[in-house]
Amino acid sequence: MKSPYSLAAAIALWLACVMPLAPVRAATPADQLLVGMNMNNVLTLDPAAATGNDVVPVAANLYDYVVELDPRDVTRVLPAVADRWTIAADRRSIAFKIHPGIRFQSGNPLTADDVAWSLQRTLKVNRALASPWKSYGFTAKNAERLIRAVDPATLVIDLPIAVDPGMVIYTLGTSIGAVVLDRRTVLAHERNGDLGAAWLTTHTAGSGPFALADWKPEDVLTLQRFDGYWRGPAKLRRVVLRHIPESQSLRLMIDRSDVDVALGLSAPDLVALRRDAAVNVQSVAGxxxxxxxxxxxxxxxxxxxxxxxxxxxxxxxxxxxxxxxxxxxxxxxxxxxxxxxxxxxxxxxxxxxxxxxxxxxxxxxxxxxxxxxxxxxxxxxxxxxxxxxxxxxxxxxxxxxxxxxxxxxxxxxxxxxxxxxxxxxxxxxxxxxxxxxxxxxxxxxxxxxxxxxxxxxxxxxxxxxxxxxxxxxxxxxxxxxxxxxxxxxxxxxxxxxxxxxxxxxxxNTVVLAKRVEGYELSPVWTTHLRSVSKRP
The missing domain is CATH 3.10.105.10 (Dipeptide-binding Protein; Domain 3)
Incomplete structure (x- = not known):
């Protein structure tokens, strides 16, 4: 006859096998942010050619914009590479003063020449990101004349047609084609007059808080902290974006704390996660x-x-x-x-x-x-x-x-x-x-x-x-x-x-682990991660 203790142990083992287990919540590293998202549309990292909303937050953390839009009120324009700007009385010219002392991740200084060249390049490459600039009257032919550095600290943009200068400033804070490129580094990789297009497909040349460490398309994209960032180092050492196109898989991973941030979840999974006390859900209108x-x-x-x-x-x-x-x-x-x-x-x-x-x-x-x-x-x-x-x-x-x-x-x-x-x-x-x-x-x-x-x-x-x-x-x-x-x-x-x-x-909806702090979802997709941290 079997011992009652052996019978109890057998029953406990059987129950462990057949009863659903509570999710086991692991802890991702405190100095890394793991993001799960669908990266099917992240096809290139070239700012002149990268279309689609999914690549915008990537670019926003690898590069700097001339200005930024306040995520709490996107009609409010904030300084970035430009400290201040002035619209001419006739509304046909805008002058920007560039913040002194900014350096690219290469060590090269960032000047008004880099800003002007970056915008000129977007028009000369003439892919989708040139469209807003062309609607303002800019072309590959007039770009160098109308978008120019007066001196290393001053950028002037003359408007070729009568348009609202406020729209031009908005575009400088939102379009990937307006990020500031390290001109010298890009031109060092130019091939057959392509303005570095082939190289920039899989490489970056920015001054942002993070640098590109690795990218395997439709798999993983890793950003490494740039300790020389002009605003001070980011709080996180690393950001890892993982390609997880299936919503149910992503929901399971956020539930198990295998990722800290989940983007692109389906409606049923979002409904379920809004009831989960272990996560926060942020939504903003795009x-x-x-x-x-x-x-x-x-x-x-x-x-x-x-x-x-x-x-x-x-x-x-x-x-x-x-x-x-x-x-x-x-x-x-x-x-x-x-x-x-x-x-x-x-x-x-x-x-x-x-x-x-x-x-x-x-x-x-x-x-x-x-x-x-x-x-x-x-x-x-x-x-x-x-x-x-x-x-x-x-x-x-x-x-x-x-x-x-x-x-x-x-x-x-x-x-x-x-x-x-x-x-x-x-x-x-x-x-x-x-x-x-x-x-x-x-x-x-x-x-x-x-x-x-x-x-x-x-x-x-x-x-x-x-x-x-x-x-x-x-x-x-x-x-x-x-x-x-x-x-x-x-x-x-x-x-x-x-x-x-x-x-x-x-x-735009994001699900965050409770330990993530400082994450502020942007209605214009330029979500900056430089101030994001995680509790231990």
């Missing part, structure tokens, strides 16, 4: 949009009735209720909410009978077949599958094609797509100009223009009246007059059924 975009190069979508039918086949309410919590909030206008020029939502809703009538009028009573391009990540894929189901109710047979950022947005940039479910539309600068330039404005609809960072151009949308109003608004010095023109642009875009249909305005 200025860009989740949208459905149509190509007007496609003859079907060149027909206004078909575009309006598609607009009526989006389940705005269902998507925002079940898919978007943690990612975005309901929004149907091209200008972000909360600005003086913002218009109330027009109240678009799923209306299948209306869509069927419009399709029949356009000659498609039985619908048609179409491809939807989308990232294979939440919430994009969830939006696409919802759209696929509602399109089917009007006879439109949609095939969902998933891919990487290059495959989805690359096809959009080349104007070789039918429907894209995406995210974008400017919004980093807290001004209607930012959204409308990105989503609506298209100054040149020719294929040869290659205005790849203008979504209006990508979708082949061209409206002379909108262009006229937009151009007049950006030059207006009277805020009331400017606001009215921006509102008229939005209303006309709705009336002509522009081919980009905003569904939600982005929300």
């Amino acid at each position: 200025g860009s949009m989740y949208y459905v975009a149509l190509s007007m190069k496609d003859a079907r979508f060149a027909d206004k009735r078909v575009r309006e039918a598609i607009r009526s086949l989006i389940d705005y309410e269902g998507i925002n209720r079940f898919v978007m919590p943690g990612y975005g909030v309901p929004h149907q206008r091209p200008v972000q909410a909360g600005l003086p020029a913002s218009l109330p939502d027009p109240g678009y809703r799923l209306d299948v009978p209306k869509a069927r009538r419009l399709l029949a009028e356009a000659g498609y009573p039985d619908g048609f077949a179409v491809d939807i391009r989308v990232l294979a990540d939440a919430p994009f894929l969830n939006i696409a599958t919802s759209l696929q189901a509602t399109l089917a109710q009007a006879g439109i047979r949609a095939n969902v094609l998933t891919g990487t950022g290059n495959q989805v947005y690359g096809a959009m940039r080349e104007r070789r797509f039918e429907i894209v479910v995406g995210r974008g539309g400017g919004g980093l600068e807290p001004d209607p100009y930012s959204n409308l330039r990105a989503l609506v404005y298209n100054p040149d609809n020719r294929d040869a223009a290659k205005l790849t960072n203008f979504q209006g151009w990508r979708t082949a949308f061209y409206d002379p009246e909108i262009n006229r109003l937009f151009t007049a608004a950006q030059a207006a010095s009277d805020p009331t007059e400017q606001t009215e023109m921006y509102r008229r642009v939005q209303q006309r875009y709705a009336d002509v059924v522009g081919p980009i249909f905003p569904i939600s305005q982005t929300t």
Whole structure:
């Protein structure tokens, strides 16, 4: 007969095997910050070519900006590399005084020449990050004349056209293409006149609080503290960003304290973690949009009735209720909410009978077949599958094609797509100009223009009246007059059924371990980690 003690031990062992265990919370090193995120869209580290919001916080900690925007009030501009700045009385010139004594991680001094060259380089490389500067009238040809160092401590930017100088300053604090590069180090790696583009794809040359230690794409990116940082060394010795695209895996890792920061979690996982006393959840409203975009190069979508039918086949309410919590909030206008020029939502809703009538009028009573391009990540894929189901109710047979950022947005940039479910539309600068330039404005609809960072151009949308109003608004010095023109642009875009249909305005949400201190999420994605620390 077995001893009762042996029986009790056997029962305890059986229970340990079958009963769920409480999560074991390990402790990550106190001097390191481990960040879990989806890095599918971190494709290059070259500030002139790195698009997408996910790479912005990386650049913001490797480099310095000329100015910074206050994360608590992004309309407030703070000094950074520039101590102070002055706008000329005629609003056609801005002079910046550069902080003395800043050194790059190479040891080279940072001067106004480096700042001017960095901005000139963005225009000369002429990739997506040149777009905001081109909309202000700058070109590769006029950049050296208009963006110049008067002396080592003074940068002057002359505006080639009448634009709001405040927008230029906002762009200097938000665009990756405006970070300050170590000119001498980059040019030492120039090959065949590429301005260091090949080298900068996987290397950095900054003055930020952290230096690049290692990067394995879609795996891990490691930042090492730069002890010579001009504002004083960062509190953390190292920041490690890990590629964790699956939300459930990321939730498990934050729950077990395998990571300290989790970005890009799905709505159900965020709901669960908000109830977890061991973590903090921060959310801020962003200025860009989740949208459905149509190509007007496609003859079907060149027909206004078909575009309006598609607009009526989006389940705005269902998507925002079940898919978007943690990612975005309901929004149907091209200008972000909360600005003086913002218009109330027009109240678009799923209306299948209306869509069927419009399709029949356009000659498609039985619908048609179409491809939807989308990232294979939440919430994009969830939006696409919802759209696929509602399109089917009007006879439109949609095939969902998933891919990487290059495959989805690359096809959009080349104007070789039918429907894209995406995210974008400017919004980093807290001004209607930012959204409308990105989503609506298209100054040149020719294929040869290659205005790849203008979504209006990508979708082949061209409206002379909108262009006229937009151009007049950006030059207006009277805020009331400017606001009215921006509102008229939005209303006309709705009336002509522009081919980009905003569904939600982005929300940037992060989950933090309780021991993380000093982490302040930026609405414009430039989250600085120099003051972040961890309790032991």
